[in-house]
Amino acid sequence: MTEKKKLPILFVAADGSSEDKVMAKIEQVDGVPGDFGIKINLDAVYGNIGIVKRVKKTTKRALFVDNKIYNGKRTMAEIVQQLADLGVEMTNAYAHADTLLERAVKIANDYLMTFLGVTVLTHHTDDYCREVYRRSIGEAVKMLADMALKNGCHGIILPGPTLANVSELQCIKFNPAVRPDWYKDPKANDQEQIMDHRQAIKDGATIISCGSPIFKSPDPAAALGRILEEIGV
Numbered sequence: 001m002t003e004k005k006k007l008p009i010l011f012v013a014a015d016g017s018s019e020d021k022v023m024a025k026i027e028q029v030d031g032v033p034g035d036f037g038i039k040i041n042l043d044a045v046y047g048n049i050g051i052v053k054r055v056k057k058t059t060k061r062a063l064f065v066d067n068k069i070y071n072g073k074r075t076m077a078e079i080v081q082q083l084a085d086l087g088v089e090m091t092n093a094y095a096h097a098d099t100l101l102e103r104a105v106k107i108a109n110d111y112l113m114t115f116l117g118v119t120v121l122t123h124h125t126d127d128y129c130r131e132v133y134r135r136s137i138g139e140a141v142k143m144l145a146d147m148a149l150k151n152g153c154h155g156i157i158l159p160g161p162t163l164a165n166v167s168e169l170q171c172i173k174f175n176p177a178v179r180p181d182w183y184k185d186p187k188a189n190d191q192e193q194i195m196d197h198r199q200a201i202k203d204g205a206t207i208i209s210c211g212s213p214i215f216k217s218p219d220p221a222a223a224l225g226r227i228l229e230e231i232g233v
Contacts (some may be wrong), residue, residue: 013211037062077103084111095148105152117148138165160195
């Protein structure tokens with residue numbers, strides 16, 4: 001059986017609400033050498049699944065479709081099937097979908113796609129988690145991580161500051177929205193749980209993603225090159 005493709009450490013978040021916006025970002029970094037993947041969001045894919053094929057053809061890089069799905073078994077399974085048919089390497093769903101994830105995970109496994117469970121968003125605070133989950137943000141991440149892995153997910157998406165709470169788990173640990181310490185607007189896009197990209201990897205993240213520090217830079221290609229150099233890629 002063919003082995004699952006090894007994923008890069010860094011995914012560049014080319015997020016945008018339209019195909020034109022996504023492709024404009026990709027064009028800014030397309031010539032940068034190094035091993036990195038591309039991440040696109042649900043708002044780009046919704047109503048335009050063809051963008052997946054275009055991004056794959058243009059970049060020839062690993063693609064993460066950041067859907068954050070949470071629905072019934074059939075719906076989630078059919079979404080994952082569509083992405084699998086287009087050759088997407090990675091997607092995700094909310095871990096609290098629990099056993100509803102079973103069919104989607106099976107399809108991901110059949111197509112050698114990496115499937116991650118979203119724990120707590122980097123937009124949320126400890127106060128939010130105590131109100132919603134009745135536990136600290138670290139405890140909430142651990143609870144949801146256990147749920148994701150129990151249902152077959154290959155790893156989890158979590159805020160960087162909570163990596164210590166899952167240090168014993170042997171799985172992919174994806175830290176989104178990292179913020180290099182040289183970036184001057186760390187809370188851009190309402191980010192609350194921020195961490196430097198180097199620190200995230202040091203603390204156990206196996207994959208990271210970065211968007212604003214690259215695309216809000218005067219020279220996105222140079223910013224991406226700097227990040228790749230700083231993480232040794």
